[in-house]
Amino acid sequence: MKSEIRTLALTLAACMAMGADKVPVNQQQARPSPAWLTDGVIYQIQPRAFTPEGTLKAAQARLPRLAELGVTVLYLCPIFVADDDMDLAFWSPRQKKSGMNNPRNPYRMKDFYHVDPEYGTDQDLKDFVAAAHALKLRVMLDMVYLHCGPKAVFIASNPDFVKRADDGKVKNAGWSFPGLNFKSPGLREYLWKNMEWWIRDFDVDGFRCDVADQIPLDFWEEGRARIERIKPDVGMLAEGTRKEDQLKAFDLDYGWGGAFAQLQDGEAIRKLWTAMRDQRPRGGAKFARFIDNHDIANDDYENRIEKRWGAARVEAALVWLFTMDGVPFLYNGQEVADTARHSIFGRAPIHWANGETAAGKARFAFVQKLCALRKAEPALMKGELTWLDNDQPQAVSAFVRGLDGARVISVINLTDKPVKVSVKGVAGAWDPLLSKDAVSEGSGNFGLAKHGYFLGKQ
Template sequence: MKNAMLAAAAVLTLAAPAAAQTTYDPVWQPEPYSTVRHPEWSKDAVLYQINTRQFTPEGTFRAAERELPRLKALGVNVLWLMPIHPIGAKNRKGTLGSPYSVRDYYDVNPEFGTKADFRHFVDAAHAAGFHVILDWVANHTAWDNRLVTEHPDWYEKDWKGDFRPTPWWDWSDIVDLDWLQPGVRKHVGEAMEMWVRDYGVDGFRADVAGYVPLDFWEKERARLEAIRPVFMLAEWKSSELTRKAFDAVYAWEWHHIVKDIAKGKSDPSALYGYYAENESAWPRQAMRLTYIENHDSNAWEGTQYENFGDALPAMTALAFTGEGLPMVHNGQEACNAKRLEFFEKDPIDWSQANGCTLGPLIRDLVAFRRANPALANGQWGGRMSQVVTDQPKQVFAWTRQTDGNRVVGIFNLSAAPVTATLSDAHAAGQYRAFRTGEAVTLTPGQTLTLAPWEYRLMSAAAVR
């Protein structure tokens, strides 16, 4: 009897369904792709880079402050100041030297004014609704930074045991810090905290950020956030930097691809790889800086006209409406057509703004971004989705959509006219055209004719 009961129990056990699994191996639980908390104000951020030396005839913080109303009217809202620190004299390049040769992280360049002048600039910018970020040079210092004599062990050495600049580059006016030294991290990190805590700085643009260990940036981000929310932009290209440390990184590939397209060396299909990687290999929250020009490209690669020619308006429109964090380099809005000297005084000629159409275009693009939630930065905006046409070697078309708002961009990124047919219903709908507000209807199979470098932007539904 006992054996029969045991046999019956075994049958019942085998027949019973397996219990539902309610727990999982923690090893395989996904972690957050990014833990960076963007400050709310970065949702609509449009950066404006200021080279204090060249921005005004005086080249001072006080003079730059007088330009705030004009920048407000342009629509930019985050002011990125190139390094404000005293510049090294030893091995200096040119008469005035490079702002990226930092003699003291805790002081300001007397060429620009005093610490009180800088504080006044930041306070005035905040009162006008701007945020201010500083260019931060952590990789290296000037040869005559006091750390060289006080802490020579904080620097990397060459094969002879001498101080050395960054290898391979022609940066003879600087010497590299050794980031294995805890003292380096403390000195540089505490300086960053001072500018945020005592002067109200809203974040940093990190020069050659990838040359500095990632764990420093991650730890320093947390220390800065303990003071108040900050925005961090890395001059680098790596998705890892956007997981814990940086809100945004450079879109170097984008910049070089659109230059090649403008010069006829490539066609719009070259952008497919960039946008595919942007969607698949990066955190959804990550922002990537799409820029036509910055201080480096202007000085060493060519002006916006040398690099883009007739394609300049179209590429500017793409930078402001495609996925990316847009930026204006001082002088672009005035049609600046010269390479600004890097080591000398060379003020921007603002009289060029008379009759310049680029400034009004930038102003209208900023307003268009702000009116359409789909064009917001980071996780707030809509992903770009390809609109297929029968002319992919000339036409680059896309949609972005979120919160009931939709934007369509159709760009002829070539120097020849084109007639293209919409291959499907992806972009079909009723829209209003950028700038004119004219009603536009798109239908499957519709044919569009665009002049060389012509683009059409249109939006529909919810606006804010």
């Protein structure tokens, strides 16, 4: 009888699993996510830019300032041992173009299990994480599992860990790096144990997963299950936009898309947002919101976003990032309006002296205010987003975040020209929370100077 009951239970479980596969993704429920991530503010640290020394110890010394700023999640670019092979055939085009003549690309790994001596020691990372935790900051590491370096420590002893052509030669993935072979059970186990290693032995809080969409989703799902057994509230950020990501494996995806990158067309932003939400699981359209990161900064060379956009446009965009649903994502140096060249491929530090100028101090105070506002207004962390129709749909981005009866309105002029806008559905008085060059004229009418904005609460 027990055997029959067990067989029936297994059959029912199999049928349920088959049924779930047939349910459209956007009718399934997303996994629950840790509040420290979804309610937080992410701050990306690119070690070669973050300090002149480029080390974990030097970065650790700056953590109190980040806590003062109000960010809550530190995402470290890869700090594992990079491949030092000088053969240019295995260098990425961007690596060659950079002019740094440095083989040690942090996205081309030689050893996934240790800290690169350029940044310090394994103990230095443990100390960094402990110091961050003492300041109530979480730490996420950047896992680069699509490829490796040509001299990766495991290739000789485990030739099946990398993809190979019919003649046995190593096949490169993108960027001219050897591709990892996810058909190899041994490779999968090696990388799952790597994820466990950093969680268990270094007490990190989660991972940002590089080029996540090009790696089988079931790999990430199993990896998540394993590290949750060690630390139940781990967080996972996918550098990708795969629609199924947030069913089991991930908590956030990247908020990519031309309309989000430029933030110049309110109508296009709304259309893209709606499409991305409608295609994904219920509660599974959570995105990191950013305008700058290590890739953008690297490819900008001397023409950084602060120079191209100017302070007013950048600050209006930051208001959008902090009031839109999802998680605001800052890149190191944004808090002082840094304009220095950054490079993934060599040391090129932030001009921290800019933080002592009037403009730098003003930016720090502004970002600090946005962080505090997000923390003070639960609607900005958890509230449902409702778009507001208005008579300037391209020039203005207007929406409300609502939670437990509280409503926060965000009306932002995305253009470099003044606008008068009439917004529907906002009757009644709004207590100002933050505004710049904006006049609330009542009955949903606003006057906004170029890149002006109005945030209010009802």
